[in-house]
Amino acid sequence: MDSIWFKLLGVVVSFIVAFTVGMTYMGLSRKITARVQNRKGPPFYQNFIDAMKLGSKTSAIHHGVMQHFGPAFLMVSSVMSLMIIPVLNNGMWFSNLNFHGDLIFLLYIMVFGPLGMALGAGQTGNPNSAIGVTRGLSQMVGFEIPWVMALVALMIQYHTTSIVDLMNIQVESGTWLIFSSPFAFIAAVLAMLGMFRYSPFDIVGAPTELASGPMSENGGKYLFTMMSSASVFAFAKLTLYVDLFLGGASNLIELLIKTFVIYMIPVLYGVVSPRYRTEQSIRYFWGWPTFFGLLAILYAVFF
Amino acid sequence: METIFLIFILFLGGAIVTWMAGKLGNIVQDILFLATILVPSYLFYTNVATGYAIDFNVGGIELSWGINAFGWLFSLIVLGLGAFAAFYAVSFMKGKERRGAFYLNFILSIMAMLGILMSQDLISFFIFWEIMTWSSYIMVVYNGNDVQRIGIKYFVFSAIGAYAMLMAIVLIKSMTGSFMIESLISSYTSFSYDMQILIPVLLLTGFGVKAAIMPLHVWAPGAYSNAPMAYTSIFSGSLSKMGIYGMVIVFTTMLSYVPEGVWFRGVVAWLGGFTAVFGTLWAIKQDDAKKLLAYSSVAQLGYIIVGVAIGTPLAMMAGLFLAVMHAIFKGTLFMVVGAIERQTGTSNFTEVTGLIRKMPWTFVAALMSIIALAGIPPLGGFVGKWMLYESLITSDHYLLVIVIFFSSTAAFLYCYKFLFGFFLGQEEEEWAHVKEAPALMVVPMVILAGLTFLLGTYPGIILKPIANGMQTLGYGMTQGQLWDTSIILNEWGNQVVLQPILYAILGIFVFFVIFVTIKGYKNTRYVTTKDISSSGEVPLAHENLTFSQGFFQPFLRAVEPAMRRQIDKYYTAIANGLESLFDFTRRIYTGNGQTYAIFVIVFVVILLIFKNSIFG
Structure with a gap:
């Protein structure tokens, strides 16, 4: 069971699951947003059609090597996160690299992609891309603070930095961490709003203002790679939240239900929110979310 | 004759001969310079083993020189980076004025740093410390710019540090009757309470100035950016580490014997944390690459100080590993700026742009060192950052870890600014003539950048000397067997296994690069950066679309209250x-x-x- 081929199979299967689920969720979110705005909206499988179309195209031009590498960097980040985050509880199926990295490593590999992508976007020379990147990075500094505070609270409460250990603790005690460390959950969820970049934190790609920001100048396979990376990454992040706070999942159906519930938080928060400017969103994250993060750390230290 | 005397005589004699050899022609001078750096370094590593010691008497004062495993570790930073920087300097100084003076002070700095590491008594320690300060001072005012402001500031702060140290030395002599560091350490516990507090304060002030810890850092941005870049790479890379070297000794010997040591550790660690945060914020604000890197050096030394001050085995290891890494990547980055300044005549992001196709090798070196600086896996910076975070969390410094994390996330901003400002963005006609830097400059940069990759995958290479050094300082031998397999482990037993991760990253990367290129990268046509989508309007050749003014304005607006007060x-x-x-x-x-x-x-x-x- 430990052969390299089995591991590769694990990667491929996890990737396909993550891709399908992520794409479907994104399609559903488009549908939901449309219904809230009293439109009909595209069918939920619209994203698959878009992806097929983009994937089958060939590019005629490029702006240089870094632009070419950008989507691949993004993919590294998504797939590595997916491999580090345990998908299911019992660890029987495809443990991938679960035991080879911990939360701190995950935090860093999660920013690997956006930074690599930023380099690719930079080489295109489109000023909109660079503006989008500066906004995205600034916003990232904003939401990483409450996010890290939540994670540090979990780490010190349970004396481990490993995701697998945190999941096992929940399975053994029967209590989800959302109940045993509620403030950490609040801080993490508020940070997630920024992580998913729906409104009000969508200034990075601000479609009407920046022409999609970092993604402009990319089409065809480049855009396809980015799109699939985004869906894989979304699935990985949702799974991480389920693993950390909702006790993980023992089968795929349970995982889908839990991730979908978590996914609805940024989506539903987004559809009724206007857009923040960059400095407003940074200050937002350093306000209440950071306060809850501090509470979480205090709670973890004293209880 | 003892080899060690030969080494120092070669350094000194070589320095003077190189200085005077300007009349014999540039090439002779260059060769003499390189020989003066390389030959003693070779002699040092072949003939002087750790544990080497020699006592001698000069003018009635007992002096003692020797090298232990801890000093040997720092000698890697000094002589290793020094050798690379020397090759770079030869090419960098081509056609510049006062080369003799530059070479003289370069060699003297290297010699003084090695001397500091060799000194086992306070007299020779102080003398070498002053040689280091003086030679670096001359380098700071070498260009003659802003001597009034920058030079005096560096001088005043160095003087404060030196006087503090001198006072400590005099006090120690009056109490122990000896200048030996050994006897200071052994009799420290018998000092009166006041002296137990005062002596570490004075020594830490002296070391803190060189390590640019807040609030003694104000000289650093000006001094680092004003010295010639070939020198700044060892100024920021090695010279500042001498402060760390001293601090480590104070923390692990004197302050670990007294209960007040806990307070010292806490205060210095928090000062380091604040240094990291504010250094980072000010680095983001800079439009000049030299200033940006200078502030970034201050911030990075903040991390190292945090690790060293916390002082648990993992934290100390993180601090020392980061010290080695910082020497490598910051040395490279200053070399990159030097190369760009030499080729374009400016180091300002708002002027120069789009060099990636003109200086590809410089870009590769810059990219790898920036990734190491940002601490992104799989390059070396990550190992140090990981150990630092884990050590802070496992040793109950919860708020400090948030502070450090904030500063290293914010560091991504200036990392991107550095790469984008110089290499990416619009390619303007103004810089169409720029050529790649000479090979003698590029090769040291690329090799150093490659080292960051090597140390990220096989950190055991440098963790072993660090562990040996830490054993000399009284730490137990831990985790020894794990480094061969490149696993890093924290105190709770959680781990990161580096090699599978590296293979996975490379595999995924290559797979998707190939996937995107499936129809052939060659089939696509390169178009200029003017050929972009801009709402239907086609920008003309002369229209400047470069985005470089007010680069992180929104972020700076958000953190503006924190930056209102300047020390x-x-x-x-x-x-x-x-x-x-x-x-x-x-x-x-x-x-x-x-x-x-x-x-x-x-x-x-x-x-x-x-x-x-x-x-x-």
């Missing part, structure tokens, strides 16, 4: 206050004999008036 302003206020005090004294001591005569008469008159009340 520099307080120092300026103190300086102005002192100046008016001196001005006042000058009115009394006018230098005019007539005035002094009046003073005497007035004094006598007052004495006569109050004669009765005073003398009864």
